[in-house]
């Protein structure tokens with residue numbers, strides 16, 4: 757599966773089997789994590805075969821969250837500023853799409869997990885912005901409802917938009933966003949400059965969501981065709 761195919765195939769999966777992730781796939785994931793940490797000064801960490809972070813329901817004595825069988829996850833830690841949050845989204849989604857090409861499933865998780873003492877060490881002095889559940893899903897998830905692409909384009913209706921721009925927007929629409937809010941738009945200026953705009957959102961994941969949708973846009977539009985404003 758190519759990365760572009762992974763964009764279409766990926767859906768949030770919240771129930772996992774107990775099949776462990778193979779060592780060769782873990783190696784590829786760790787390489788991608790190291791690249792992200794190096795490129796953006798992040799502290800992303802992969803945790804494997806650890807069920808406690810998603811055992812909140814049992815701890816509290818009632819079913820909290822809708823996750824089952826999560827034992828592998830990424831701790832998405834980094835500095836506490838907005839550009840770090842956008843990098844968490846951008847690089848986290850690159851890892852998510854890599855996982856999908858490896859036949860794994862995933863789900864970004866802002867709530868519904870517990871920071872297990874001793875495991876979430878990388879968060880000391882940093883922010884643990886969220887986690888990403890990984891593993892072999894019991895199912896492949898379902899496509900979220902798609903809204904028309906013009907809702908995500910900030911442009912005069914008569915402006916001719918190049919194919920690469922429209923392909924970028926269509927890929928961004930497939931991206932995961934917190935609560936499926938999709939509070940973003942793309943604007944084309946000066947022929948090849950693209951601005952990604954985060955619209956006001958009631959949740960605190962605006963910058964992470966923006967990084968995620970920029971990752972999808974860039975892959976589908978082709979980085980050679982434009983530059984970010």
Ligand SMILES: Cc1cc2nc3c(=O)[nH]c(=O)nc-3n(C[C@H](O)[C@H](O)[C@H](O)COP(=O)(O)O)c2cc1C
Pocket residue numbers: 766767768769770822863864865866867868886897898899900930931932933934935936961964965968
């Ligand atoms: C930053 C972020 C935080 C999320 N937090 C949660 C969460 O706490 N619980 C959950 O069930 N889903 C969570 N999600 C998953 C979204 O609900 C999901 O991506 C969205 O509904 C779109 O569905 P899709 O991923 O299947 O396309 C989160 C997604 C993002 C991007």
